[in-house]
C-alpha cells in the first residue's frame with residue numbers, strides 16, 4: 001500500500017482524486033491538503049486536512065502530488081517539508097514551473113517529476129505526459145506510470161521543455177474543444193435555431209465525435225466516413241480549411257499557450 005499526499009484539491013487536484021477513487025485507490029492511502037478541504041462521501045477512506053501541519057506525525061509519503069497554482073508550488077512545498085523523506089517523490093502537475101525551481105525548496109537529491117494531466121480525470125479519462133527528473137528511481141517512475149495510466153493514456157517525454165508543448169496541447173486542449181462547441185452552438189443560433197436546440201445539437205455532436213474517436217483508428221478515417229463526395233460536410237470543411245486558416249489558427253493557439261507556459265517557468269523568452 002502506497003501513501004500519497006495530494007496538495008491542492010481544486011479543479012485539477014479534485015479531478016485527479018475523483019479519477020483515482022475507484023480506479024487506483026485500492027493501491028494507496030490518500031491524504032489531501034486544501035484550505036477548503038472537506039471529508040466527503042464521494043471519497044471514502046481519504047483523509048482531508050486544511051493545512052500541511054495537520055498531516056499525521058511522522059508521515060513520509062511515497063509520493064507528494066502538487067496540484068496548486070504555479071506561484072504556490074514552492075510555498076506549498078515549504079509547508080510540507082517535514083513530511084518529505086529521502087524516498088518521497090515530488091510530482092508537480094503545475095504548468096510551467098520547472099524541476100530546477102521545484103528543487104530550490106527541497107534537499108538535494110529529492111526525486112522530482114512533472115506530469116501534465118488534464119481535466120478529463122473528472123470523468124475517469126485524463127491523457128497525461130510526464131518528465132522524470134534525474135533523481136527519480138525507475139521503480140518510482142513505474143509507480144507514477146501506474147497511477148496516471150489508471151486514469152487514461154500516459155506517456156513520458158525525453159526533454160523537460162517538451163512539457164510546454166504538452167501543456168499547450170492536452171493540458172489546455174479540453175478548453176479549445178469546449179470553445180469550439182460553444183462557437184458551434186452560437187453559429188446554430190445565428191442560423192435561427194432556438195438556444196436549447198442549438199446547445200443540444202452542439203454538445204451532442206461533441207460527444208458523438210469523442211465516443212467515435214475512443215474506438216476509432218484515426219480522426220482522418222472518421223472524417224472520411226462523414227464526408228460524402230461533393231456533399232454538405234465537404235462544403236463546410238472546405239470553408240474551415242480555406243487558406244489553411246484552421247492550421248494557422250491552431251498553430252497560433254499552441255504558440256500562445258506554450259509562450260505562457262514558458263513565462264510561468266520564469267525562463268527567458270526565446
Ligand SMILES: NC(=O)C1=CN([C@@H]2O[C@H](COP(=O)(O)OP(=O)(O)OC[C@H]3O[C@@H](n4cnc5c(N)ncnc54)[C@H](OP(=O)(O)O)[C@@H]3O)[C@@H](O)[C@H]2O)C=CC1
Pocket residue numbers: 007008009010011012013014033034035036067068069070072075076079093094095116117118119171172
Ligand atoms: N485546471 C486544469 O485543467 C489543469 C490544471 N493544471 C495545473 O494544476 C494546478 C492547479 O490548477 P487548478 O486545479 O485549476 O487550480 P485551483 O485554484 O482550482 O486549485 C488549486 C487548489 O489548491 C489550493 N491551495 C492553494 N494553496 C495551497 C496550499 N499551500 N496547500 C494546499 N492547497 C492549496 C487552492 O485553495 P484556495 O483556492 O483557497 O487558494 C485550490 O483549492 C495549476 O498549477 C495548473 O497549472 C494542470 C493541468 C490541467
Ligand SMILES: O=C(O)[C@@H]1CCC=N1
Pocket residue numbers: 095167171172
Ligand atoms: O490554464 C492553465 O494554466 C492550466 C494548465 C493547463 C490547463 N490549465
